[in-house]
Amino acid sequence: MIINQLSVFLENRSGRMHEVFDILGNVNINVSACSLADTSEFGILRMIVSDPGEARRILKENQFSVNVSEVISFATPNTPGALSKTLKILSEAQIGIDYLYGFSPGDKSFIVLKTDNVQKTIDEFQKHEMELISASELYKF
Template sequence: MKAKQVSVFLENKSGRLNEVAQILGEANINISAFTVADTSDFGVLRLIVSDPDKACNVLKEKHFSVRTTDVVLVKSPNQPGALSRMLQILNAEGVFIEYLYAFSMNDKTAVIVIRPANLDKCLSVLENHKNELSAGDDQYQL
């Protein structure tokens, strides 16, 4: 499924990540997943939140540099080999992945956040290979 990811550019200084979490919490915006990529000067906080548009607005009001990006969310079995099966199919079909991160919902299900170079192609490939991805009781869902 296509979703909006919020990206926040942060200076590498103490407390900036907490500021974002506090602002979003006060705005009643839930964070479902996040990852931080950093360099020596700044970091990029990428978030999946309950209300991406509101999150952008409240963060911009507090002078954060923020943007949204479309990503693909895939529910995957939380078991060995599940990620590899999906990545093999995407690679075989020429889907380039800029980055991805994942989180476990429970011992049976994980959610993979994918930022492909071509979002529509990624969605199409996953949809076209849905039966191939499912093996036995395994279920992948967009």
């Protein structure tokens, strides 16, 4: 249920993100989901990739600062209010959200979520019969 996500710290300059995707593509590593957050000086590129260990190694080899963190992913209906219901579960369990990002390829939305307590989040989602998504399932999209 836990997914290893890469966070790559990038200088905020043209072409830097292209370098990351070019390096990963050249070694046949697929990016299933990503998000970019930026400030005026740097950005954090968060990615779910097909081989996190190899991606981390090759990016570090190419002078990128890379961290691996544990996230989870879940599915929710792609309907108004569905995410709100999920967030209420976390709020009532007093689980803090560090960040989330998602995509909706059809009738379902897939959300990647980093909380202050990943295992408690999994336990709460299982208790509420939420659909948790594994890394291998994310790679199919």
